[in-house]
Amino acid sequence: MRAPGWMxxxxxxxxxxxxxTGCTTSTPGDSSSPPxxxxxxxxxxxxxxxxxxxxxxxxxxxxxxxxxxxxxxxSVTLVGDLMLxxxxxxxxxxxxxxxxxxxxxxxxxxxxxxxLSTDGAPTxxxxxxxxxxxxxxxxxxxGFDALSLANNHSGDYGRRAMLDTVARIRESPIVPFGVGRxxxxxxxxxxxxxxxxxxxxxGFNAIGETxxxxxxxAGALGVRMPPRTGPLVRADLAHLAxxxxxxxxxxxxxxxxxxxxxxxxxxxxxxxxxxxxRLVAAGADLVVGGHPHWVQGVExxxxxxxxxxxxxxxxxxxxxxxxxxxxVLETTWRGGELRRIRFVPYAMTPGTFAPRVVxxxxxxxxxxxxxxxxxxxxxx
Numbered sequence: 340m341r342a343p344g345w346m347x348x349x350x351x352x353x354x355x356x357x358x359x360t361g362c363t364t365s366t367p368g369d370s371s372s373p374p375x376x377x378x379x380x381x382x383x384x385x386x387x388x389x390x391x392x393x394x395x396x397x398x399x400x401x402x403x404x405x406x407x408x409x410x411x412x413x414s415v416t417l418v419g420d421l422m423l424x425x426x427x428x429x430x431x432x433x434x435x436x437x438x439x440x441x442x443x444x445x446x447x448x449x450x451x452x453x454x455l456s457t458d459g460a461p462t463x464x465x466x467x468x469x470x471x472x473x474x475x476x477x478x479x480x481x482g483f484d485a486l487s488l489a490n491n492h493s494g495d496y497g498r499r500a501m502l503d504t505v506a507r508i509r510e511s512p513i514v515p516f517g518v519g520r521x522x523x524x525x526x527x528x529x530x531x532x533x534x535x536x537x538x539x540x541x542g543f544n545a546i547g548e549t550x551x552x553x554x555x556x557a558g559a560l561g562v563r564m565p566p567r568t569g570p571l572v573r574a575d576l577a578h579l580a581x582x583x584x585x586x587x588x589x590x591x592x593x594x595x596x597x598x599x600x601x602x603x604x605x606x607x608x609x610x611x612x613x614x615x616x617r618l619v620a621a622g623a624d625l626v627v628g629g630h631p632h633w634v635q636g637v638e639x640x641x642x643x644x645x646x647x648x649x650x651x652x653x654x655x656x657x658x659x660x661x662x663x664x665x666x667v668l669e670t671t672w673r674g675g676e677l678r679r680i681r682f683v684p685y686a687m688t689p690g691t692f693a694p695r696v697v698x699x700x701x702x703x704x705x706x707x708x709x710x711x712x713x714x715x716x717x718x719x
Contacts, residue, residue: 379669380682380706380719410535410674415594416444417627417668419649422452422492423477424470426655426692433653433693434481437685440667440696441482445533448485448540449652450596450629451478451515452492455504459497463548467495472507479512485529489517489542489559490598490630494549498557501549517542517596518552518559525552525560526578528586528593536674539590543579545599545614546630565610566601576614580621587622591675595623600631600648603661605712607635607647615645624677627668633661634708637682639715644680647712653692663687664705665694682709682719 418441423430434441441447453468455475461467478486486508494501501518508515519525528539543560544551547568550558562579563572586593595618600608607628615626619640626645628635632654635647650665657663667683684705685694697705706719713719 379684379702381679412678413446413534413536413672414444415446415448415533415538415670415672416441417594417596417649417670418447418449418652419665420452420490420629420632420651420654421449421478421486422468422651422654423474424453424468426657427653428691430474430477430653431480432691434477436688436693436695437667438481440683444482444669446484446531446538447482448487448594448596449478449483450490450542450598451486451488452490452654454493454496454500455507456500457496458503459500461496463492463495466492468492469496469500472511475508475511475513483513485514485516485531485540487517487540487542487596487598487629488515489525489544489549489561489596491544491546491548493518493544493559498550502557514540516540517544518549518557520557522552522554522560522578525558526582528582528590530590536592536672537590539586539593540596541579541582541586541593542596543598545597562597562614564599564614566608571610571614576617580617583618583621583623592624592672592677593622594625594627597626597628598630599628600635602631603633603659604631605633605635605661605708607712611647612638612645616640619643619645624675625670632656634664634666634705636709636712636714637717637719638713639717642716644677644717651687652694653687655692657687657689657692661708663689663692664697666705666709667696680717682706 427433455472457469505515505518514529516529528541531538543562545562545564545568551561552558562575563569583593599611618626628647631648632651634650637644637646649668651662652665664686669681671679684697684702686697687694709719
């Protein structure tokens with residue numbers, strides 16, 4: 340957590356393009372968090388020391404806003420894996436039930452597991468997920484402000500379609516991150532300024548299939564690690580740590596979205612825990628994973644919550660109960676300090692794959708799956 344009040348050119352551009360609804364200004368006394376749902380589980384954190392200022396001679400330093408600018412509470416909502424094609428009959432219908440909740444947050448972030456172009460040969464057969472840019476309308480109306488593309492499906496129709504997808508999202512009010520024309524571009528965080536707080540969003544793919552960005556080739560920011568892409572490549576992790584440290588100097592809070600782990604299990608891989616410690620040491624303030632398609636536990640690493648998987652948010656995987664349910668993560672921040680997290684369980688409706696908040700025994704069942712592999716102060 341660094342530099343309260345500093346504002347970057349990238350942030351200004353993101354505001355102009357992507358914060359008409361999801362990114363708003365909070366004033367002291369406003370309630371920035373969505374109302375609690377029956378069945379939701381909430382955790383709060385103790386106060387931490389204020390962040391250090393950005394050095395005045397930093398090349399990124401921009402004149403800060405006046406001290407009178409309010410830095411009230413800010414709500415950031417994160418959801419799991421989004422796939423709005425193949426067996427999902429209508430993207431708008433799938434997103435509609437949760438739209439009021441997503442739009443109520445100041446900033447809403449998801450992981451888009453599909454391309455918005457099919458200009459290329461499918462690379463994963465029937466598991467190649469692609470459509471046209473029309474899905475951007477439903478995504479924006481649902482309240483999404485930023486989307487990670489650092490996953491194993493952004494390259495489903497090759498590099499040209501992958502870069503077309505980035506370009507099409509950039510033409511909308513939504514901000515993409517995690518994929519680019521080379522390693523520098525793929526490593527570039529999305530900076531979003533909300534209510535006087537600057538957030539840096541970073542995503543990386545540890546599953547493969549989507550090309551890994553290099554100094555000369557387009558792709559996703561990648562970390563090669565078990566169980567899918569071989570042993571841990573320490574140079575990949577060192578690069579990611581440098582990117583996080585740089586983002587930490589420029590933003591009040593850094594949120595990292597890894598695409599990692601093993602599918603169809605509630606148990607995180609041991610390597611996820613090891614890598615998450617490195618992410619937090621570099622400056623991550625929140626780590627929220629995806630890919631397993633089931634919820635996975637929450638742990639506290641030096642006081643920072645690491646949510647290993649939120650499960651599917653919209654996905655046409657109706658062959659087991661666990662792939663049809665998940666958790667919305669609702670967080671409340673003041674400046675760069677994470678004050679509270681709330682776990683909101685939901686289940687998708689068969690046929691439409693629309694997630695809806697659940698209560699009672701069904702909610703408790705999903706939260707129990709999350710608790711089963713959770714530990715520390717942030718456990719639900």
